[in-house]
Amino acid sequence: MNRDIILKTIGLGKYFHEPQKFKALDDISFEVSKGEFLTIVGKSGCGKSTMLYCLSTMDTDYEGELYIGNEKATGKSTDKLATLRNENIGFVFQFHYLLPEFSCLKNVMIPALKLGKYSEEEVESRAYQKLEMLGLKDQALKEASKLSGGQQQRVAIARALINDPAIIMGDEPTGNLDSKNAQIVFDIFKQLSHDFGQSIIAVTHDNDFAKASDRTIEMADGKIIDHHKIFEL
Amino acid sequence: MKLSVNYEIASTHILTRKKQTLVAAMGVTIGIALYIFSNSIVSGFGVYSKSNMFKSAPHLRIYNKDKVSQPLFTSGNNVVVIRNPKITTLTNNIVNPFTLLKDVKTEVYITFAAPQVNVDMFYINGKSQLKGVGNGVNILEADAMFNIQSTMLAGNLETLTSDLNAIVIGSGVAEKLNVGIDDNLTVSSAQGVRKIMRIVGIFSTSNKGVDESKSYIHISTAQQLAQQSSDYVTDIYASVSNPDEAEIYATQLQEITTYDVEDWKAANADQLAQDNMLGTMTPLISFSIMLVAAFGIYNILNMTITQKMNDIAILKANGFKGKDIIRIFVSEAFIMGFIGTLLGLTIGFILVSIMQTVYIGPPIGYFPIFHDPNVYATGAVFGLVVSLGAGYFPARKASRIDPIEIFRK
Numbered sequence: 066m067n068r069d070i071i072l073k074t075i076g077l078g079k080y081f082h083e084p085q086k087f088k089a090l091d092d093i094s095f096e097v098s099k100g101e102f103l104t105i106v107g108k109s110g111c112g113k114s115t116m117l118y119c120l121s122t123m124d125t126d127y128e129g130e131l132y133i134g135n136e137k138a139t140g141k142s143t144d145k146l147a148t149l150r151n152e153n154i155g156f157v158f159q160f161h162y163l164l165p166e167f168s169c170l171k172n173v174m175i176p177a178l179k180l181g182k183y184s185e186e187e188v189e190s191r192a193y194q195k196l197e198m199l200g201l202k203d204q205a206l207k208e209a210s211k212l213s214g215g216q217q218q219r220v221a222i223a224r225a226l227i228n229d230p231a232i233i234m235g236d237e238p239t240g241n242l243d244s245k246n247a248q249i250v251f252d253i254f255k256q257l258s259h260d261f262g263q264s265i266i267a268v269t270h271d272n273d274f275a276k277a278s279d280r281t282i283e284m285a286d287g288k289i290i291d292h293h294k295i296f297e298l
Numbered sequence: 299m300k301l302s303v304n305y306e307i308a309s310t311h312i313l314t315r316k317k318q319t320l321v322a323a324m325g326v327t328i329g330i331a332l333y334i335f336s337n338s339i340v341s342g343f344g345v346y347s348k349s350n351m352f353k354s355a356p357h358l359r360i361y362n363k364d365k366v367s368q369p370l371f372t373s374g375n376n377v378v379v380i381r382n383p384k385i386t387t388l389t390n391n392i393v394n395p396f397t398l399l400k401d402v403k404t405e406v407y408i409t410f411a412a413p414q415v416n417v418d419m420f421y422i423n424g425k426s427q428l429k430g431v432g433n434g435v436n437i438l439e440a441d442a443m444f445n446i447q448s449t450m451l452a453g454n455l456e457t458l459t460s461d462l463n464a465i466v467i468g469s470g471v472a473e474k475l476n477v478g479i480d481d482n483l484t485v486s487s488a489q490g491v492r493k494i495m496r497i498v499g500i501f502s503t504s505n506k507g508v509d510e511s512k513s514y515i516h517i518s519t520a521q522q523l524a525q526q527s528s529d530y531v532t533d534i535y536a537s538v539s540n541p542d543e544a545e546i547y548a549t550q551l552q553e554i555t556t557y558d559v560e561d562w563k564a565a566n567a568d569q570l571a572q573d574n575m576l577g578t579m580t581p582l583i584s585f586s587i588m589l590v591a592a593f594g595i596y597n598i599l600n601m602t603i604t605q606k607m608n609d610i611a612i613l614k615a616n617g618f619k620g621k622d623i624i625r626i627f628v629s630e631a632f633i634m635g636f637i638g639t640l641l642g643l644t645i646g647f648i649l650v651s652i653m654q655t656v657y658i659g660p661p662i663g664y665f666p667i668f669h670d671p672n673v674y675a676t677g678a679v680f681g682l683v684v685s686l687g688a689g690y691f692p693a694r695k696a697s698r699i700d701p702i703e704i705f706r707k
């Protein structure tokens with residue numbers, strides 16, 4: 066596979082059978098390069114989240130093929146996919162999904178403790194680095210539930226970054242934030258992709274957010290209808 | 299070794315939900331405490347009941363069983379039948395008893411053996427008469443076998459070693475004939491020999507039938523009452539190294555003698571059947587108790603999991619496998635079960651200790667209950683296994699949560 070391609074789909078399709086049979090994704094083929102900041106837009110219900118869940122490897126019930134890095138993800142066991150996510154993908158959702166009884170620091174550390182690549186002390190210092198980068202170093206030891214919405218979302222981003230994943234996926238990551246906090250998150254994504262070479266795939270309905278990204282995929286009725294602003298190195 | 303992140307998550311859940319943990323643990327505590335208590339009672343009762351049997355029944359008994367008359371000959375194709383066959387009661391003694399006794403003693407599994415002369419007789423005080431059996435023994439040997447000393451209410455056993463006119467009677471005999479220590483008691487054997495004896499001791503087993511009929515006398519006195527010589531012996535009693543296997547030894551011993559060999563289990567079959575019924579009821583009761591205890595853990599864990607769907611979803615998104623999720627929640631069940639079991643063992647221990655100090659009075663004495671290591675060991679294993687089982691099913695349900703379902707909401 067091309068050295069620069071970090072994620073690739075070939076003819077992705079997906080059906081829902083309830084309440085009636087319905088094709089939610091239809092022949093989705095595209096590539097994401099290393100360091101690219103990609104946004105996905107489209108009307109509500111057009112299949113953006115459904116596609117992202119397929120890309121995330123959490124949904125395996127699709128047709129077509131998915132490649133992450135140089136590996137074919139399609140057809141792997143759920144345990145193998147869990148390890149693949151742990152190493153390669155960070156997630157940011159509309160809701161932060163922090164574990165309420167743990168400190169911010171612990172929340173950030175958990176995926177790295179699972180990975181087991183570094184000792185606990187190293188993981189802790191790395192978690193501090195990520196929190197510092199997001200302007201939250203002084204909140205590290207607070208319980209996650211005690212922070213404001215914008216802060217919680219930034220902790221969730223720090224958690225997504227802890228294993229230095231090649232890809233960061235976001236499903237409306239700024240959906241719950243005011244414009245000031247949304248701008249902060251946007252700047253972080255920009256920095257991650259351009260300075261650290263991590264690829265961002267973010268679903269959004271914020272047009273300003275989309276316009277400022279490297280490339281925008283527009284969807285309608287489960288199909289890709291347009292690639293704006295083709296990414297240039 | 300460092301605990302894995304799964305256990306860290308489990309212990310944090312436990313520590314931040316102390317109340318639920320305690321509620322779940324409490325169910326196990328009550329279950330285990332009840333388990334320890336009821337099984338200790340059954341176990342204590344079993345030991346008591348057995349020791350009671352050994353107060354009157356030897357491990358093995360060799361005797362001359364009553365035989366029904368048999369035809370003296372068989373003849374070709376004809377069947378020989380005796381009309382109205384009778385029990386042949388001419389002799390019920392063992393011929394050449396001391397040779398047999400010597401042979402019995404050489405068997406490796408026999409720890410002790412002694413001859414005995416049982417003689418049917420009446421106890422007579424004035425106009426009152428009571429039918430009974432005099433056990434002619436060497437009292438020291440008999441005491442070694444049946445621990446008669448522990449059943450003595452009054453008087454002194456040792457007198458029987460030398461005094462041929464001494465008799466030790468059951469409390470029921472004493473009561474019915476209104477006699478006491480140092481009183482005279484006339485005995486009359488079936489052979490018509492009368493003898494005036496002096497009461498030197500009174501015993502009480504918890505068996506009314508025994509207390510109202512049995513007495514101990516010197517073996518020579520018994521032979522005299524039976525109008526027999528000094529090689530007249532009716533029974534040979536033997537102790538074995540492992541009484542629980544007495545029936546096996548009985549069949550082995552049967553091979554060296556033509557007389558009947560009876561083990562204590564056969565002699566006490568009725569009582570043992572009752573004890574066994576109790577023994578089969580307790581596991582059933584214990585099992586139901588533990589089911590209730592397990593239900594507590596099951597419920598609390600189910601509740602936790604319902605509240606933590608979001609957490610489980612994000613953990614799975616971040617690379618936790620199904621088996622990691624199972625480990626997290628089974629660990630929580632184990633911690634709850636461990637706390638509950640430990641408390642349950644402690645409370646059970648205290649209950650049993652208290653019961654041990656309860657004095658019921660003779661012939662039972664203190665409440666027959668004791669700390670049986672087996673009961674505690676099975677209780678501990680039971681508590682932990684049941685907790686793990688109760689945790690596994692909710693944990694498996696949690697491991698099957700589809701994170702996408704959660705994120706879509």
Ligand SMILES: Nc1ncnc2c1ncn2[C@@H]1O[C@H](COP(=O)(O)OP(=O)(O)O)[C@@H](O)[C@H]1O
Binds near residue numbers: 081083107111
């Ligand atoms: N679990 C499901 N079962 C049936 N239909 C679903 C399910 N999830 C989503 N859909 C349908 O699939 C379509 C795409 O949904 P989604 O990907 O959530 O849209 P978007 O994220 O673009 O708003 C919608 O019509 C939605 O109703």
Ligand SMILES: [Mg+2]
Binds near residue numbers: 113114115
């Ligand atoms: Mg959506």
